[in-house]
Amino acid sequence: MFRAAWLAGLAGGALAGSTVVLHRQAHSMVVAGRQRSGTPVEIEKIRWGEDPERQSGQLYLPDPIVWSGGDRRPTYPVMVFFHGGGWTDTSGPEYCQAAARDLARYGVAVWMPTYRGTPSPGGWPMTFDDAADGLDFVRHLGDHADFTPNLERVHVTGHSAGGQLAAWVSARNAFPAGTPGVGSGPNADRVRVGSVTALSAVLDLDKAVTEDDDHWALDVMGGRPDEHPDRYRRVSPLRGLPSSVPVNVLHGRADSTVPLTTLRDYLERHAQTGNTGRVILLDGAEHNDLVAVRGRPWAVAREVCLSSVGTQEDRPRAGGGATP
Numbered sequence: 328m329f330r331a332a333w334l335a336g337l338a339g340g341a342l343a344g345s346t347v348v349l350h351r352q353a354h355s356m357v358v359a360g361r362q363r364s365g366t367p368v369e370i371e372k373i374r375w376g377e378d379p380e381r382q383s384g385q386l387y388l389p390d391p392i393v394w395s396g397g398d399r400r401p402t403y404p405v406m407v408f409f410h411g412g413g414w415t416d417t418s419g420p421e422y423c424q425a426a427a428r429d430l431a432r433y434g435v436a437v438w439m440p441t442y443r444g445t446p447s448p449g450g451w452p453m454t455f456d457d458a459a460d461g462l463d464f465v466r467h468l469g470d471h472a473d474f475t476p477n478l479e480r481v482h483v484t485g486h487s488a489g490g491q492l493a494a495w496v497s498a499r500n501a502f503p504a505g506t507p508g509v510g511s512g513p514n515a516d517r518v519r520v521g522s523v524t525a526l527s528a529v530l531d532l533d534k535a536v537t538e539d540d541d542h543w544a545l546d547v548m549g550g551r552p553d554e555h556p557d558r559y560r561r562v563s564p565l566r567g568l569p570s571s572v573p574v575n576v577l578h579g580r581a582d583s584t585v586p587l588t589t590l591r592d593y594l595e596r597h598a599q600t601g602n603t604g605r606v607i608l609l610d611g612a613e614h615n616d617l618v619a620v621r622g623r624p625w626a627v628a629r630e631v632c633l634s635s636v637g638t639q640e641d642r643p644r645a646g647g648g649a650t651p
Contacts, residue, residue: 358433358629358630358633359630359633359634359636359638360633360637360638360639361433361434361435361633361636361638361639362433362434362639363432363433364390364393364394364432364433364434365389365390365392365393365394365432366390366432367387367388367389367390367428367431367432368387368388368389368390368391368472369385369386369387369388369428370385370386370387370388370471370472371385372384372385373385373386373468373471375440375460375461375464375467376457376460378443378448380441381416381441381442381443381444381448381449381457382440382441382442382443382457382460382461383440383441384438384439384440384441384461384464385420385424385427385438385439386436386437386438386439386468386471386472387427387428387430387431387436387437387439388403388431388436388472388474389401389403389431389432389433389434389435389436390432391473394434399473400469400473400474400475401474401475402474402475402476402477403434403435403436403474403475403476403477404434404435404436404477404480404481404482404636404637405435405436405437405438405465405468405476405477405480405481405482406430406435406436406437406438406482406483406484406632406636407437407438407439407440407461407462407465407481407482407483407484407493408420408423408426408427408430408437408438408439408483408484408485408489409439409440409442409458409461409483409484409485409486409488409489409490409492409493410422410423410439410441410485410486410489411423411485411486411487411488411489411490411527412444412487412488412489413444413445413487413488413543413546413547414444414445414449414450414454414488414543414544414546414547415444415445415446415543415546416443416444416445416446416447416448416449417444418444418488419441420439420441422615422618423439423486423489423618424439425618425620426618426620426625426628426629427439429620429625429629430629430632430633433629433633433639434639435633435636436468436474436476438461438464438465438468440457440458440461440462440464441457441461442454442457442458442461442492443457444547445543445546445547446546449547450546450547450548450549451507451547451548451549451555451558452507452558454492454547455492455495455496455507455508455562456507456508458492458495458496458507458508459496459499459507459508459509459517460508462481462483462496462518462520463516463517463518465478465481465518466478466516466518478518478519479521480521480636480637481518481519481520481521482520482521482522482523482524482632482635482636483496483497483520483522483523483524484523484524484525484526484628484632485525485526485528486526486527486528486615486617486618487526487527487528487529487584487585487614488529488543488547489528490525490526490527490528490529490530491525491528491529491530491532491562491564493523493524493525493528494523494525494528494530494564494567494574495562495563495564495567496508496520497520497522497523497567497570497572497574498564498567498568498570498572499517499567500517501566501567501570502561502562502566502567503561505561506561506562507561507562520572521572521573521635521636522572522573522574522575522604522635523572523573523574523575523604524575524577524628524631524632524635525564525574525575525576525577526577526578526617526618526628527577527578527579527582527584527585527614527615527617528564528576528578528585529541529544529585529589530564530565530576530590530593531563531564531565531589531590531592531593532544532548532552532559532562532563532564532565533552533559533563533565534589534592535585535589536548536551536552537551537552538588538589539585539586539589548562564593565592565593565596568593568596568597568600568602569596569600569601569602570600570602573602573603573604573605573635574597574602574604575604575605575606575607575631575635576590576593576594576597576604576605576606576607577607577609577617577624577627577628577631578590578607578608578609578612578617579608579609579611579612579613579614579616579617579624580608580609580610580611580612581610581611581612581613582612582613582614583613583614584613584614585614587608594606605631607627607631609624609627612624
């Protein structure tokens with residue numbers, strides 16, 4: 328009964344910060360002041376850790392012919408994109424690659440770090456250490472490609488389990504010493520995040536386990552909340568609120584993998600603490616729709632991501648037409 332009443336309240340527009348995106352915006356060639364142009368350059372297997380398979384990543388850069396402005400080392404904002412897949416060692420970024428390429432067509436560098444997953448060699452705390460270290464590696468991306476990452480314009484997004492990593496890592500400085508990603512180095516070495524966009528994300532680990540019997544969350548945490556309460560406190564996006572970083576939450580009302588009801592405490596606290604991020608609940612959208620590039624849910628997600636990055640510094644060169 329409580330869940331039904333809560334969902335009815337959201338349907339009635341009671342949730343502060345909800346946003347409506349019109350259908351015609353889904354097919355625009357200019358999104359959030361950024362023009363779609365060129366064919367992205369893909370750089371595979373950039374190794375950032377000791378494990379060449381799991382601690383590596385893919386980088387997607389805007390087409391230099393149309394986006395560099397003639398600069399041999401152009402500066403681009405960076406979107407760090409964490410893939411989902413239940414934090415498992417068999418998961419990977421492949422299913423999100425089309426979305427990453429799409430963002431790069433709008434003049435944004437997209438970094439997709441992988442991480443150690445469960446059951447081995449990841450899990451607590453390695454998976455979370457890797458998410459933090461993968462974010463901080465943005466500082467070194469220019470050593471592997473002809474561009475300069477704009478460290479003043481680093482944003483993160485993630486889908487499903489990756490959305491949990493994105494929302495958590497953006498608030499890591501709010502957690503005590505000893506938290507994964509917090510005690511790994513001096514503050515000066517940590518990349519600061521400008522915004523977060525959580526797509527179909529697990530934002531309340533406690534409820535994911537206790538209400539939805541999420542065995543993936545149970546595995547990555549190494550037990551239930553009553554068994555490891557300190558672990559759950561240290562990496563829960565819910566515990567990262569309030570946050571000065573805008574957290575955009577996009578979720579499908581038809582999501583059966585991460586039911587909307589498990590986000591109720593997070594969304595209520597998001598509103599109560601006055602977070603400036605947007606909350607968008609999409610009618611009929613299922614779990615993977617938020618990263619399916621030919622659908623309207625992704626068009627909404629893309630607009631939110633690009634709005635967070637901000638308008639482009641320079642227009643693409645004439646003749647750099649869009650690529651479908």
